[in-house]
Amino acid sequence: MSSARAGTTPWLLAAPGALLFAALVIVPLALTLILSFHVYDAASGVKDETTLAHYAAILSDSYFLNIFWRTLRLAAMTTVICALIGAPEAYILSRMREPWRSVFLLAIIGPLLVSVVVRAFGWSMLLGPTGLVNEAFRALGLGTVKILYTETAIVVALVHVMLPFMVIPVWTSLQKLDPMVEAAAWTLGASRFTALRRVVLPQVTMGLLSGSLVVFGLSASAFAIPALLGGRRLKMAATLVYDEYMHELNWPLGAAIAILVLVINLIIMLAYQRVVEARFKRTLG
Amino acid sequence: MGFLTLAGLTRLYGDVAAVSDVSLSVAKGEFISLLGPSGCGKTTTLQMIAGLVEPTSGRITLDGRDITHEKPDRRGLGIVFQSYALFPHMTVAQNVAFGLEMRKVARPEREARVKQALALVQLAALADRYPRQLSGGQRQRVAVARALVIDPPVLLLDEPLSNLDAKLREEMQFELRGIQQRVGTTTIMVTHDQSEALSMSDRVVVMEQGRIMQVDAPYRLYENPATPFISSFVGKMNRLSGVWRAAGVEIGGRVLPCEGAGLADGAAAVLAIRPEKIGLKAHGAGVLDGRVKGRFFLGSVWYFTVETSAGLVGVSLPNAGEEPAREGDQVGLDWSSSSARASKPDGAQSS
Ligand SMILES: Nc1ncnc2c1ncn2[C@@H]1O[C@H](COP(=O)(O)OP(=O)(O)O)[C@@H](O)[C@H]1O
Ligand SMILES: [Mg+2]
Numbered sequence: 001m002s003s004a005r006a007g008t009t010p011w012l013l014a015a016p017g018a019l020l021f022a023a024l025v026i027v028p029l030a031l032t033l034i035l036s037f038h039v040y041d042a043a044s045g046v047k048d049e050t051t052l053a054h055y056a057a058i059l060s061d062s063y064f065l066n067i068f069w070r071t072l073r074l075a076a077m078t079t080v081i082c083a084l085i086g087a088p089e090a091y092i093l094s095r096m097r098e099p100w101r102s103v104f105l106l107a108i109i110g111p112l113l114v115s116v117v118v119r120a121f122g123w124s125m126l127l128g129p130t131g132l133v134n135e136a137f138r139a140l141g142l143g144t145v146k147i148l149y150t151e152t153a154i155v156v157a158l159v160h161v162m163l164p165f166m167v168i169p170v171w172t173s174l175q176k177l178d179p180m181v182e183a184a185a186w187t188l189g190a191s192r193f194t195a196l197r198r199v200v201l202p203q204v205t206m207g208l209l210s211g212s213l214v215v216f217g218l219s220a221s222a223f224a225i226p227a228l229l230g231g232r233r234l235k236m237a238a239t240l241v242y243d244e245y246m247h248e249l250n251w252p253l254g255a256a257i258a259i260l261v262l263v264i265n266l267i268i269m270l271a272y273q274r275v276v277e278a279r280f281k282r283t284l285g
Numbered sequence: 286m287g288f289l290t291l292a293g294l295t296r297l298y299g300d301v302a303a304v305s306d307v308s309l310s311v312a313k314g315e316f317i318s319l320l321g322p323s324g325c326g327k328t329t330t331l332q333m334i335a336g337l338v339e340p341t342s343g344r345i346t347l348d349g350r351d352i353t354h355e356k357p358d359r360r361g362l363g364i365v366f367q368s369y370a371l372f373p374h375m376t377v378a379q380n381v382a383f384g385l386e387m388r389k390v391a392r393p394e395r396e397a398r399v400k401q402a403l404a405l406v407q408l409a410a411l412a413d414r415y416p417r418q419l420s421g422g423q424r425q426r427v428a429v430a431r432a433l434v435i436d437p438p439v440l441l442l443d444e445p446l447s448n449l450d451a452k453l454r455e456e457m458q459f460e461l462r463g464i465q466q467r468v469g470t471t472t473i474m475v476t477h478d479q480s481e482a483l484s485m486s487d488r489v490v491v492m493e494q495g496r497i498m499q500v501d502a503p504y505r506l507y508e509n510p511a512t513p514f515i516s517s518f519v520g521k522m523n524r525l526s527g528v529w530r531a532a533g534v535e536i537g538g539r540v541l542p543c544e545g546a547g548l549a550d551g552a553a554a555v556l557a558i559r560p561e562k563i564g565l566k567a568h569g570a571g572v573l574d575g576r577v578k579g580r581f582f583l584g585s586v587w588y589f590t591v592e593t594s595a596g597l598v599g600v601s602l603p604n605a606g607e608e609p610a611r612e613g614d615q616v617g618l619d620w621s622s623s624s625a626r627a628s629k630p631d632g633a634q635s636s
Contacts, residue, residue, distance in 0.1 A: 183337050184370040186357040188435065189387030198383075202374045 036255035046252060054256035064240070064257065068264065071237040074151060075219035078158040082215045085159070086166030087208055091200070093167070094174040108167050116161055120228040123157040124148055127229070149231035157225045162218060166211040173207030174200075209276045213269055220265055237261040288313040288471055289334070289439055294343035296329050303329040305495045307343070311439075316465055316472045318482035321492035322518070327475040328367075330492075331441050334473065336360050347438060358387075363432030363440045363470070367447065369424045371416040377403070377427050378412040384435040402434035405464060422453045429461065433468060440465070442474040446481060458484055479519045483507065491515050513557075513631060521560050525595045526630060529554040534627050537594040541572055542620070545627030554627045560588065560601040562624035565609050571617030573598070577610050591618060 036054060039047040058064045093104055111119065126132050127147040134144050147153050177200065185195035223238035230236065235243065237257070244254030287310030294307040304326040311317050319327045332338040334345060336357035345353045352360055372380050378399050385395045403409045406426035416424055425445060432440055445461065446454045462485045465472050476482050482489045483503040491499045491506070499511040510516035513524070527536035529548040534541050534556040543556050568574055575593035582588075587609055589600045598618060602609050610616055 178368050178370055180366045180368055180370040181372060183335075183357070184364065184366060184431075185372070185383070187335055187337070187360070187362060187364045188384035188431070189358050189361065190383075191358055194387070199372055 032255045033259055035252050036259050038252045040250050040252045042250075045249075054253045055260070057253070058256055058260060067235050067240050068237060068261070070151070070235075071220055071261070072264070072268075074155055074158065074236065075216050077155050078162055078219040079212050079216045081155065081159050082162050082166040083208055083212060086163055086211065087170050087201075087204065089163075090167045090170035090174055090204075090207075091196075093171055105171075109164050111160070112164055116224045117228070119161060120157055120225050123153065123160070123225075124229055127153050127156070148229065149234060151230075151234065153229040154226050154234070154236070157229050158219050158222060161222075161225065162215040165214045165218065166208075169207040169211040169214075170204050171207075173204045177203050206276075206280060209272075213272060216272075217265060217269060221261070287311050288315075288348055289473075290344075290346045291330075291334070292344040292346075294330065294333060294345065295341050296326075296333060296338060297341045302326075302495045304333070307492075307495075307497055309490060309497065309500065311471060311473065313471055314469050316462070316474070316485060316487045318486040318489045319473065319475045319492055320479060320482040320489050320519070321477065323477055325492045326495040327477075327492060328443055329495075331364075331443050331473065331475050334439070335362055335364050335441055361435065361437055363435060363437030365425075365428045365432050365440070365442045365445050367444045369416075369428040369448075371424060371427055371431070373416050376413050376415055377408060377419070380416070380427055381431045381434050384431065388435065398434055402430040405433065405468070406430045421449050422457060425449065425457065429464065433464070433470065437470065440470045440472040442472065444475055444477070447476070447478070454481075461485065483519070489519075491519070513555075516557060521599055521601075523556075523558050523560060523563075523598050525556045525558075525598070527554060527556065527595070528552065529627060533622065539573065539594070541595065541625070542622035543625035543627045544622060548627060548629065553630050555630045556625055556627050558620060558625040560599040561586075562620050563598070563600045564619045565589070565600060565602060566617040566619045568615040568617050571619035573618045575616060575618060577612050577614045577616055580610070580612050591616060593618065 035046070037050040037052070039049045039051050039053070041047060089108070093101060093108075096104060124131075128134070129144055129146070129148070131148070133147065137143065137145055147156075181203075182195050182200055185199045186192070190198065221238055222236065223242065226234070226236040226239050227242070230239065238261075241254045241258045241261070244250050244257060248254075289311040291307055291309045294304060295302060296304045307326075307330055309317075319330060321327055329338055333340045336352070336355060336359075340353060343353070344351060347360070372383065375383070381399045381402055382395055385398060390398070399412075400409065403412055406429055408423060408426055408430065411419065411423065416427065419427065425448070429445070442461075446457050449457060458481055474482075474485065483506075486503055488500060489503055489506050490497055493514060499506060499515055501509070506515070507520055510519060510522075513522075516522040525534065525536055525541065527534040527541070529535075529545055529550060529552050530540050531550060532540060533543050534545070534554050536556075541556055543558070545554060548554055564571070573593050573595060575591040575598065577589055578592045578597070579590040580587065582604075585604055587602045587604060589602070589610065591598045591600055600618065
């Protein structure tokens with residue numbers, strides 16, 4: 001009796017989560033995958049016959065490939081900038097005294113409580129031709145610069161949104177570090193900079209890399225920011241899929257794009273993780 | 286003028302003095318212990334010498350050079366931290382080599398010196414391990430090798446043995462002292478363990494609430510503690526209150542023999558005597574009679590608590606292969622007048 005219970009209990013406990021996951025992720029994904037193989041006709045809509053034509057069309061059309069390339073490029077750029085800003089930020093944060101540490105931590109995490117759409121609108125107001133940034137440029141005699149609806153605007157806003165996802169894992173790994181380890185490096189003759197590079201940085205690499213993974217994944221699939229700050233012409237993968245579904249009404253093509261983006265993202269992230277793990281398993285266990 | 290001198294060293298945190306007015310002169314090659322209870326400012330003192338804490342006032346000189354405001358990476362002192370603070374992502378050999386790398390020592394010489402330092406602490410076989418693969422005692426020795434390999438003028442040790450279990454701690458005491466004597470490095474060790482301080486040091490500095498209370502050789506410190514606090518912090522001390530009479534302290538109608546300088550006849554006095562200075566005799570044959578209340582066998586010594594008319598007295602006897610007395614036995618306690626000392630009772634300093 002009790003052994004039978006022990007056998008079924010884990011399944012029962014896992015069931016709600018598994019059902020939720022199946023209903024909200026697996027099923028829609030499977031439906032999308034199936035949809036991407038269906039024939040589409042502009043006059044009569046989705047048909048029952050299957051085809052690989054959508055994939056062939058996407059992979060042979062430079063319009064789509066350019067958008068994929070831009071998506072990966074901007075996501076990578078966002079990741080690098082987030083790492084360059086986030087790592088020092090986390091380090092400074094970890095060396096701060098209370099209560100300042102709590103105040104600044106809140107300032108970094110706080111924006112997560114505001115909708116991405118609201119923040120994107122905020123940036124579009126700041127970066128627009130009559131926005132605060134251009135007013136400042138004019139006041140300095142630099143003239144008006146087109147920022148809104150450029151890749152720059154997208155990256156700036158993405159960095160703003162993604163920064164907490166970089167700062168938090170780096171900060172967490174800094175918390176685990178004995179502060180005396182850095183002091184030990186100083187007493188052995190290392191300058192502040194050398195101690196950071198040789199002793200602190202190697203130990204927060206794990207946090208830096210997992211933060212990068214999150215930031216890259218979220219940036220590559222970001223929708224609201226490219227939609228609001230990239231404008232109609234500057235598309236990224238998510239806005240492209242939206243267009244195919246809502247404007248072209250070519251759902252199978254949209255589905256094929258979504259699947260391709262998912263696969264590319266998965267490949268990049270898995271490869272990245274594989275490399276990272278191989279490198280760090282040995283030293284950090 | 287000492288090799289390393291501290292003059293009026295003070296460090297305030299807010300209004301609270303973690304260390305106040307510490308002055309000390311350390312000779313070259315000397316092994317000094319800073320001894321005191323937790324929170325008395327030992328680590329702060331050590332970190333000021335290391336350059337990791339900025340003194341609020343005071344001066345530090347090393348070999349005649351003022352290093353009070355020098356950066357830690359310029360001082361070149363060797364430091365073993367309480368947590369050892371090894372670099373977790375480097376092997377034992379890389380940890381030890383780090384200081385030499387910073388000094389731009391060429392690779393062949395670096396490797397030779399790392400090998401030599403690891404041999405000194407008997408870790409040559411573990412050079413390629415990572416710190417997390419080592420036991421506590423091995424980590425501690427890596428930390429010592431890492432600090433010594435740079436040939437520091439002064440070695441600073443912050444409770445280097447406190448993370449080790451009792452048996453290992455004892456072994457490492459002798460080992461550490463042996464290494465220090467072989468290398469001859471001037472050493473300052475922080476500890477809250479009096480037996481560690483006594484067994485390892487040339488001189489012991491006793492600190493209390495940020496101040497130095499006494500600086501003395503271990504033996505003299507033990508025999509002539511300057512304050513009641515020190516007398517009970519370093520070893521055990523019996524304290525019996527009574528009234529001073531010409532040749533001793535009178536308690537309950539008996540005059541217990543002891544030395545007492547500068548006490549007026551009839552003045553209140555406290556007799557202080559170490560447990561191991563008391564001998565056990567037959568009832569009536571000693572200077573004070575009592576009944577054995579408790580008996581503890583510690584291997585090399587017996588420890589008795591004896592109930593007397595003067596109060597509870599601790600007696601420690603070397604284990605000579607037989608049982609000196611049992612609980613409930615009537616015994617006489619005996620001591621010579623030169624091994625006990627009387628002083629004025631000091632309410633403020635009682636412990
Ligand atoms: N960074 C600090 N900020 C505030 N108070 C401190 C700091 N470091 C030490 N103290 C205080 O200074 C006193 C001495 O500390 P410490 O030198 O670490 O003592 P010990 O090493 O003898 O145990 C303690 O009361 C401690 O609370
Ligand atoms: Mg301490």
